[in-house]
Amino acid sequence: MKILVSVIAYNEEANIRTTLEDLRSHNCGFDTVVIDNGSHDRTAAVCQELHVPVVTHCINTGGSMGTVTSYFNYAYEYGYDCLCQFDGDGQHLATELPSIIGPIQRDEADYVIGSRFISKVGFQSTALRRIGISSFSSLVSSIVGHKVTDVTSGFRAYSRKVIRFFGTQYRYEIYDTSQLLLLSHFAGARIAEVPIRMRERVYGKSEYGLRDAFTFPLKGILSITGALLQRQQIQVGRR
């Protein structure tokens, strides 16, 4: 099985080296690519120094969701069977990769979420964000009929089925992790969640600021509504 770990990064000069070295020292047979979302610093240069391929956006395409199109296109282009999103800010641990990839290797799931809130070990995020995540997770769980605890987790893995869906069929912008999960679910992906540990970022700050605390819920609800409205169209396309 061809596995790709896609490291997403934006101005992560200070963190990317540690992240890539962590991946290198715990490589269990996967390939790595960095999706650099138009960084102004030396993120891409550091990747090149470490001889890791880097796909550099000529301009920044928004938050982490702006890299999703690129890594799906890349994974589809190179015929990967499994794709894993891995944050370049050092929050994700390479030792947790086998847990995320495992259900796809065993053909038990097509969309695997690494959840911080199952074993509740390691970095748990702020209280305000946890309330938001919990609300959206409950909403998404009720739609997919499967308990999801960390819908916004950036530590995710996708099977070939999901890669093909976003690489060929669904050619629209993806705004939100809830939308991504729901669209995958409607496309026939089996959803699974595994417990993982995360750590707090060492350098820099999160892409989410105070303004996002207000806009995120609204955008999230609209993205979920949009996905629900597209449900039938996606399910027809599956047949």
Next chain:
Amino acid sequence: MGLKIKLIAFALGLVFFYVVLRNVKRNTFSPSYAVLWLSMAAFLLSIAVFEPVYKWGATHVIGIFDARHIIYITLIGFLLIYVFLLTSMVTRLSYQVLQLISAIAILEAKLAGLSKPHTGAEKGDTEPTSRGR
């Protein structure tokens, strides 16, 4: 409706017609959007001629007793439709730009000779993949 407002509407209609047609000629206006602007110009021009018809429609069909308001309502309606179409176009363009950025980035990585994702610990220990589209 007074003569003054009719003349203003007529003059505005003529200006609209001229500007829209000039932009169509220069290819700076897509014909599909020009249609909407031309409709607006036609409406403004028609006010001078068909004012009694609009007045009748405004009072008996819609229930607006001051016929001048029909001008404002119609123009606002046109603008709302136009903004709606622009929102749809911007959304589509936004995704197309995203796809282009993504395609260029992947192509550049290929050209840089780093297209094959890194496997293992050392550089160049694998052959470029032949799989893909």
